[in-house]
Amino acid sequence: MNLALNLVVKIVVSLWILAAIFYYLPSKKQYLKTFAVIFSFSAIIFLCLYIVQLWMTLERPPLRTKGETRLLYATLVPLIALIIHLRLKTYWFAIYGQLMASVFLITNLIHPDYFDMTLMPALQSYWFVPHVIIYMIAYALLASTLMYAVRGFYLHKKGEDLRFLLIRADVLVYLGFSLATFGITFGALWAKEAWGSYWAWDPKETWALVSWLCYLTYIHFRYRFPNKQYSALWFLIICFILLLIGWLGVDYMPSARQSMHSY
Numbered sequence: 001m002n003l004a005l006n007l008v009v010k011i012v013v014s015l016w017i018l019a020a021i022f023y024y025l026p027s028k029k030q031y032l033k034t035f036a037v038i039f040s041f042s043a044i045i046f047l048c049l050y051i052v053q054l055w056m057t058l059e060r061p062p063l064r065t066k067g068e069t070r071l072l073y074a075t076l077v078p079l080i081a082l083i084i085h086l087r088l089k090t091y092w093f094a095i096y097g098q099l100m101a102s103v104f105l106i107t108n109l110i111h112p113d114y115f116d117m118t119l120m121p122a123l124q125s126y127w128f129v130p131h132v133i134i135y136m137i138a139y140a141l142l143a144s145t146l147m148y149a150v151r152g153f154y155l156h157k158k159g160e161d162l163r164f165l166l167i168r169a170d171v172l173v174y175l176g177f178s179l180a181t182f183g184i185t186f187g188a189l190w191a192k193e194a195w196g197s198y199w200a201w202d203p204k205e206t207w208a209l210v211s212w213l214c215y216l217t218y219i220h221f222r223y224r225f226p227n228k229q230y231s232a233l234w235f236l237i238i239c240f241i242l243l244l245i246g247w248l249g250v251d252y253m254p255s256a257r258q259s260m261h262s263y
Helices: 005-023 030-058 066-088 091-110 128-157 163-194 201-226 229-252 254-258
Strands: none
Touching: 005 030, 005 091, 030 066, 030 091, 030 229, 066 091, 066 128, 066 229, 066 254, 128 254, 163 201, 163 229, 201 229
């Protein structure tokens, strides 16, 4: 049976709504929280099945277009959020992750741009899949830091200490930054193979470097000024905005017309 995108989105979002209800039911019964986890995980399974189906239908990895990478991102973000929730018992984090993923899924309903079966020659490389997947995992981890930043602003207004929240955010930054570093390295090796040079100051490459440098600056800022907690929250917001510009916003810039990353 082939799953249609609109059906998958309806099922997934409905499961996440049920999960949110069970997470926040005013009850101390643990099995209700277990049901919430089951609903959350079932939604992720549905997305994984749809990605596998898409891969088989297109006869290529569904990682080429913005719609395809949004779909993978909408799978990875709630998965990472769910893992963090299970580890730290932070129900709000799972909900934030599912809300963010829902935005990307609904965007795909509005702009379903992933039905082209062809791959241009530059994408027919063994670097294609690891480069994109590593970057998407890095982006999902760094999106989790955004959720911590949003939570941090709320806790700051209540006058609570942000130290432990930022420590958790820092761990995610370290992981996401490390994977982004691998992503840039794999991209450079791929560029050498496809276009003959490791770096061409293409708009996509340039903005990827800008967001990478922003997170590197954040790491140094936290090391140098660990007590500037409120400033660190804004730093995380700015870094993620730059990341989104590099991933999604560059395509709308005039310079993108000449980009080697315009597929």
